[in-house]
Amino acid sequence: xxxxxxxxxxxxxxxxxxxxxxxxxxxxxxxxxxxxxxxxxxxxxxxxxxxxxxxxxxxxxxxxxxxxxxxxxxxxxxxxxxxxxxxxxxxxxxxxxxxxxxxxxxxxxxxxxxxxxxxxxxxxxxxxxxxxxxxxxxxxxxxxxxxxxxxxxxxxxxxxxxxxxxx
Amino acid sequence: xxxxxxxxxxxxxxxxxxxxxxxxxxxxxxxxxxxxxxxxxxxxxxxxxxxxxxxxxxxxxxxxxxxxxxxxxxxxxxxxxxxxxxxxxxxxxxxxxxxxxxxxxxxxxxxxxxxxxxxxxxxxxxxxxxxxxxxxxxxxxxxxxxxxxxxxxxxxxxxxxxxxxxx
DNA sequence: TAAAATTTTCAATAATTTTTGAAAGTTTTA
DNA sequence: TAAAACTTTCAAAAATTATTGAAAATTTTA
Numbered sequence: 001x002x003x004x005x006x007x008x009x010x011x012x013x014x015x016x017x018x019x020x021x022x023x024x025x026x027x028x029x030x031x032x033x034x035x036x037x038x039x040x041x042x043x044x045x046x047x048x049x050x051x052x053x054x055x056x057x058x059x060x061x062x063x064x065x066x067x068x069x070x071x072x073x074x075x076x077x078x079x080x081x082x083x084x085x086x087x088x089x090x091x092x093x094x095x096x097x098x099x100x101x102x103x104x105x106x107x108x109x110x111x112x113x114x115x116x117x118x119x120x121x122x123x124x125x126x127x128x129x130x131x132x133x134x135x136x137x138x139x140x141x142x143x144x145x146x147x148x149x150x151x152x153x154x155x156x157x158x159x160x161x162x163x164x165x166x167x
Numbered sequence: 168x169x170x171x172x173x174x175x176x177x178x179x180x181x182x183x184x185x186x187x188x189x190x191x192x193x194x195x196x197x198x199x200x201x202x203x204x205x206x207x208x209x210x211x212x213x214x215x216x217x218x219x220x221x222x223x224x225x226x227x228x229x230x231x232x233x234x235x236x237x238x239x240x241x242x243x244x245x246x247x248x249x250x251x252x253x254x255x256x257x258x259x260x261x262x263x264x265x266x267x268x269x270x271x272x273x274x275x276x277x278x279x280x281x282x283x284x285x286x287x288x289x290x291x292x293x294x295x296x297x298x299x300x301x302x303x304x305x306x307x308x309x310x311x312x313x314x315x316x317x318x319x320x321x322x323x324x325x326x327x328x329x330x331x332x333x334x
Numbered sequence: 335t336a337a338a339a340t341t342t343t344c345a346a347t348a349a350t351t352t353t354t355g356a357a358a359g360t361t362t363t364a
Numbered sequence: 365t366a367a368a369a370c371t372t373t374c375a376a377a378a379a380t381t382a383t384t385g386a387a388a389a390t391t392t393t394a
Contacts, residue, residue, distance in 0.1 A: 001282075001285055002285065002287065003285060003287045003289070003291065003292045003295065006282050006285045006295065007295065009278065009282060010278075010279075010282055010299070013275060013278045013279075014275075017271060017272075017275050019189070020189045020270075020271050021188060021189050021271070022186070022187045022188050022189035024351085024352075025352085026352075026353080035298055036295050036298055038291055038294055043370085043371080052353075052354090053353060053354045053355065054354085054355075054371085054372095055353070055354060055355065055356095055372080055373075055374085056352080056353050056354070058371065058372060058373085059352090059353085059372090059373095062372090079361090079362070079363090079369060079370070080369080080370060080371085081370085081371080087298065087301075088301075089298070089301040089302055089304070089305050090301075090305065093305050103187075104184060104187050104188070105184075108180060108181075108184050111176065111177075111180045112177075112180075115168075115173045115176060115177055118168055118169065118170060118173045120169065120170045122170070124170060124205055125170045127205055128170060128173065128174065128203050131202055131203055131254065131256070132177070134254075134255075134256040134257075135256055137256070138256050138257065138260050191381085191382075192382085193382075193383080210340085210341080219383075219384090220383060220384045220385065221341085221342095221384085221385075222342080222343075222344085222383070222384060222385065222386095223382080223383050223384070225341065225342060225343085226342090226343095226382090226383090229342090246339060246340070246391090246392065246393085247339080247340060247341085248340085248341080335394100336393100336394095337392105337393090337394090338391100338392085338393075338394095339390100339391080339392070339393085340389105340390080340391070340392085341388105341389080341390070341391085342387105342388080342389070342390080343386105343387085343388075343389085344384105344385100344386100344387095344388100345384105345385105345386105345387105346383105346384085346385095347382105347383080347384075347385100348381105348382080348383070348384085349380105349381085349382070349383085350379105350380080350381070350382085351378105351379085351380070351381085352377105352378080352379070352380080353376105353377080353378070353379080354374105354375105354376085354377075354378085355374100355375105355376095355377100356373105356374100356375105357372105357373085357374095357375105358371105358372080358373075358374100359370105359371080359372070359373085360369100360370080360371070360372085361368105361369080361370075361371090362367105362368085362369070362370090363366100363367090363368075363369090364365100364366095364367090364368095
């Protein structure tokens with residue numbers, strides 16, 4: 001396998017992992033392409049390499065910029081826009097975590113809390129509240145871990161984890 | 168909001184969270200329904216409550232059993248099968264983590280390792296290998312955390328995390 | 335053993351999500 | 365200012381994923 005093949009394999013692999021975690025395949029592939037590219041790429045470069053339409057490139061690049069993991073870059077003497085991905089994978093991990101936490105986990109925690117408030121003291125209601133409370137505990141716990149992974153310095157995840165392993 | 172409404176709200180909320188993490192909505196809803204139900208439910212109970220077809224119930228209940236988070240149960244004097252969800256949410260968390268780790272993360276780690284092996288010493292190849300290596304580090308790290316969450320006792324996640332927070 | 339009850343399968347259909355591509359919009363150049 | 369270069373939008377089409385429901389298979393009862 002040569003370098004080009006390896007890059008393609010990597011782009012495909014990342015795309016399929018993304019799909020099973022609810023991230024659009026093309027978005028992941030565009031990101032992967034920018035990540036392994038040594039120079040900034042234009043919309044056309046991406047279109048050609050991934051064989052996708054202009055509109056699709058535009059939509060997905062914007063989504064990546066919105067997630068804070070891709071930046072626009074200007075190349076001297078060139079009119080069009082170019083894009084680059086941050087090469088720091090920890091930064092990537094932090095950004096993705098941050099976005100998903102905010103968009104998906106926090107709203108669920110809010111609903112779980114609201115549901116706890118129902119005024120009903122039957123055994124059935126109390127059993128339900130117990131389930132909700134347990135769910136909140138796990139969800140909060142996951143949320144906290146993610147929060148710290150975001151807040152702390154680059155290698156929080158690895159360094160803290162290593163410490164736990166050694167205990 | 169009364170108890171019934173709260174249960175429905177919870178089932179819907181869980182279903183939509185599941186969707187954004189690549190889990191089938193109905194599968195999550197069936198699980199949520201079993202989780203808040205005080206007694207075992209038959210395929211028909213599920214069909215009626217969630218307004219879905221027999222085939223759909225069958226497919227999704229089997230998937231849940233396959234994931235190890237729902238069990239068949241027999242009710243005396245009844246011919247048909249009934250289903251229950253483990254009420255221990257930590258157990259649920261562990262099972263889901265275990266399955267996703269095995270099915271999705273481990274295969275990716277394998278590919279990343281394979282790709283590292285390309286025999287090419289150009290600057291470009293080395294840069295690519297660096298990206299792969301960083302990805303492997305983060306992925307391995309996430310994988311290890313999940314591994315420990317699975318192996319250790321019920322409240323590993325919470326107790327260890329609390330300790331880190333207090334440092 | 336055979337009829338009844340129940341579960342499973344899976345081709346067809348429906349719903350959802352993604353992608354296209356051409357038109358509209360914007361920015362830059364001359 | 366207007367033509368060229370480029371980007372964005374979005375309705376329609378394509379692709380993917382989920383669901384139905386009726387037929388086949390299996391299990392239970394009598």
